[in-house]
Amino acid sequence: MENLLKNIIQISKDAGKEILDVYNTTFHIEYKDDKSPLTEADKRAHNRIENGLRKISTFPIISEEGKNISYQERKKWKYFWMVDPLDGTKEFIKKKGEFTVNIALIKENRPILGVVYAPAMDVLYYGGESLGAYKVENRKKVKIAVKKKSNNKITVVASKSHLNNETKSFIEKLRKHFNVDMTSVGSSLKICLVAEGKADIYPRLGPTMEWDTAAAHAILNAAGGKIIKYEDLPLEELKNLNEIEYNKSDLLNPYFIAMRPDVF
Structure with a gap:
């Protein structure tokens, strides 16, 4: 390898x-x-x-x-x-x-x-x-490696060009439980920020393709994190959702959250 x-x-x-x-x-x-x-x-x-x-x-x-x-x-x-x-x-x-x-x-x-x-x-x-x-x-x-859990503060990566209403609503849901800082960067570097511990979570509640995420997903997994499928559930239930998969019949990704494993 x-x-x-x-x-x-x-x-x-x-x-x-x-x-x-x-x-x-x-x-x-x-x-x-x-x-x-x-x-x-x-x-x-x-x-x-x-x-x-x-x-x-x-x-x-x-x-x-x-x-x-x-x-x-x-x-x-x-x-x-x-x-x-x-x-x-x-x-x-x-x-x-x-x-x-x-x-x-x-x-x-x-x-x-x-x-x-x-x-x-x-x-x-x-x-x-x-x-x-x-x-x-x-x-x-x-x-x-992904960030270690600390107090009640989290850093959220958000896309400047894809901050849609769904993402805004999710961030507001986070604000009810956490002291939220925001950061932004382009391309797959957003997932890499989570992998290197500079952010805790990156919600992408918009369309992406499998090739947009696959490489950074492997890096995030190796750093101790994961990318889960997103569903509109209470935060504490999100941790039980499965990771996104590749080589589906449709190469469009589901909405997802890239995160360290103990955010919720």
Whole structure:
């Protein structure tokens, strides 16, 4: 697993170089059928990752920018790669830097290895089963873990661009039980904030796809956290809900909460 991880980290950095080559130019923006933006950076990162993975593995690949594969074929897979070549394209377009390369290895509906690389920030997160979770910044590698329970104060990660009414209502529910601080960051880095103990909980009560979360989910699990399906229940009942799964017939995620395990 460790040798595989080294290869995935290098592939993510190679994709990051492709992204930055475009980032530092005046680039063209296209729009997909769902109105989401697409740039040359998305395409170049996808090609670099796909070519890199095919050199080291025979596992199939699901990528946001790849071809659609039928569930009849996908459901037979035991292992596969789940890739988002450029997560946070809107942040990329706005030149905010909070975008990532996400590569995850999935085993039977669970992410078991994940790499999240933010090329503009040169920050790397990675983790997996039996490996632990790590952050590399300024060439320093540190082991990361979810925050320990403390008093009645929690930090909530919220998306600046996706703070809908459902999320606002959930945060207000939290305020009835906790002293709530808010923080924000782009892309899958929100889940990584929970993994490294800088936040306690990230509620995402809006649409995401499996490739948006898989890599960071593996890292969060390795750091001692989890991502549970959200239901409109009393807070104390949420801890009993199951984690989200991957390679469903519909690759759209359910609403979810990324969290340390003892928030509630």
